[in-house]
Amino acid sequence: MPILKYPAVFLTSGLLCWVGLLILGRWAPRLKLLDVPRTRHPHARPVPLVGGLAIFGAFFGACLLIFWGPWGDFRGRLDGIWCGKFLIIAGVFTLLGVLDDRLEWKPRWKLAGQVLGAVAAYLLDVRFGRVLGLPVPVGLDLVATIVWFVAMVNAFNLIDGMDGVATGMAITGGLGLLILFGLQR
Numbered sequence: 001m002p003i004l005k006y007p008a009v010f011l012t013s014g015l016l017c018w019v020g021l022l023i024l025g026r027w028a029p030r031l032k033l034l035d036v037p038r039t040r041h042p043h044a045r046p047v048p049l050v051g052g053l054a055i056f057g058a059f060f061g062a063c064l065l066i067f068w069g070p071w072g073d074f075r076g077r078l079d080g081i082w083c084g085k086f087l088i089i090a091g092v093f094t095l096l097g098v099l100d101d102r103l104e105w106k107p108r109w110k111l112a113g114q115v116l117g118a119v120a121a122y123l124l125d126v127r128f129g130r131v132l133g134l135p136v137p138v139g140l141d142l143v144a145t146i147v148w149f150v151a152m153v154n155a156f157n158l159i160d161g162m163d164g165v166a167t168g169m170a171i172t173g174g175l176g177l178l179i180l181f182g183l184q185r
Contacts, residue, residue, distance in 0.1 A: 013062040020054035033101055049101040051167065056094040060087060085124040092117045093153065111150070118149035 028034055028048030035047045067080045096113040099105065105113075119142075121127070128144035129136030136144060160166045 009062055009066065012065065013058045016061040017054050017058035020057045021050065024048065024050035024053055024057075031102075033098070035101075049098075052094050052097045055170070056090055059090060063087060085126055089117065089121045089124060089126055092120055093149075114150045114153050115146055117153075118146040121145060121149060 025048045028050050029046075031050075033049040035043070035049050037043055037045065063083045063086075067083050093114075096110070096117060100110055100113075122142050122145045126145075127136075127141050128134075128148050129141045156166050156169065159169060
């Protein structure tokens, strides 16, 4: 049944993410990826900063299953090239997040990294106009792509202080994109 492929991929990604959180949560102290309690972070004990890594790992695992594994029928109109581009971009933003968590970058360096990541996405043809299926002039498309990526990253950064809220928002956003892409078929 073709309709079952979407819940299957979603549930598999969720399971991979959950397992990744369990494993990475144990490694967080050794990797020095802990958010310790302080004024701006009012939790009672140190919290592992590994959610982004777990999500990236789950997405990567789902892509392996869909594009190079037993679930080849699930890929629909997507191809391995698109998935590779998306993994590169997601990897860049995941690396930026881990480095920021580990090194606590100043805001200007975070913004510079986010802009460079957005430009990389644009160069890899993951663009605002392309994703929405709209014809957008090149200059405006570049600016819109940068604003889009930087806004999304910072929106999640702002709500990431409360455990679980960013995850819920990501799931909601992902379901919205699923509906959007489903309507484009």
